[in-house]
Amino acid sequence: MDTAPLLRATFFLDAAHPSLVALAAEVSRGASTQREQAVRLFRWVRDQVRYDPYSVRLRRDAFTASATLAARRGFCITKAILYAAGLRALGIPSRLGFADVINHLATERLRALMRTELFVYHGYAEALLDGRWVKATPAFDAALCERFGVAPLEFDGVHDAVLQPVNARGDRFMEYVRDRGATDDFSYEDFLAAWTQHYPHLVSSPLLGGGDFHAEASSERR
Numbered sequence: 001m002d003t004a005p006l007l008r009a010t011f012f013l014d015a016a017h018p019s020l021v022a023l024a025a026e027v028s029r030g031a032s033t034q035r036e037q038a039v040r041l042f043r044w045v046r047d048q049v050r051y052d053p054y055s056v057r058l059r060r061d062a063f064t065a066s067a068t069l070a071a072r073r074g075f076c077i078t079k080a081i082l083y084a085a086g087l088r089a090l091g092i093p094s095r096l097g098f099a100d101v102i103n104h105l106a107t108e109r110l111r112a113l114m115r116t117e118l119f120v121y122h123g124y125a126e127a128l129l130d131g132r133w134v135k136a137t138p139a140f141d142a143a144l145c146e147r148f149g150v151a152p153l154e155f156d157g158v159h160d161a162v163l164q165p166v167n168a169r170g171d172r173f174m175e176y177v178r179d180r181g182a183t184d185d186f187s188y189e190d191f192l193a194a195w196t197q198h199y200p201h202l203v204s205s206p207l208l209g210g211g212d213f214h215a216e217a218s219s220e221r222r
Contacts, residue, residue, distance in 0.1 A: 047152075135162055
């Protein structure tokens with residue numbers, strides 16, 4: 001396999017950006033294997049970058065890994081881009097995967113805003129570790145998972161880490177309905193076309209509503 005395209009820095013996966021290089025150095029300090037580095041990076045992106053669906057800004061530059069790292073907040077796609085770029089900064093081949101999912105635990109406000117429970121173009125990352133591809137989804141931070149009553153998704157670098165089908169009470173959480181496959185880089189045009197098809201009322205807005213998703217999650221559980 002030619003891994004060169006899976007290690008190169010791109011506009012979106014800007015792995016050579018100084019902030020990404022510094023993050024790679026931070027998470028790799030003391031790690032003895034690439035697997036350990038990948039696991040550390042996963043936990044960092046999962047918990048240190050707040051999951052915030054209201055942070056979506058439909059501008060190309062808002063989807064770069066360095067922009068998400070600077071903002072310390074993002075949603076599934078931007079956090080997957082950050083994780084994939086961080087992997088490349090560590091010298092670990094990576095790619096992006098996309099799927100359409102039904103999110104049964106979206107808040108009432110988010111469902112009303114999107115007018116559906118179908119979340120198209122859900123993003124995750126894949127790392128090439130020990131000669132095989134492993135999926136990792138660093139979207140929901142541990143604090144948010146606690147508010148929703150679901151265990152944080154763990155990644156061991158061996159098994160796929162995809163979103164949990166049920167929460168702690170056994171209620172449906174995430175349901176995968178369409179696999180869009182994996183790509184070497186993010187296509188903003190393909191993403192925007194999918195959103196235009198499914199959420200035309202949102203595409204004209206530069207910001208997805210605004211609000212505090214973590215607070216909403218806590219309020220709806222009470």
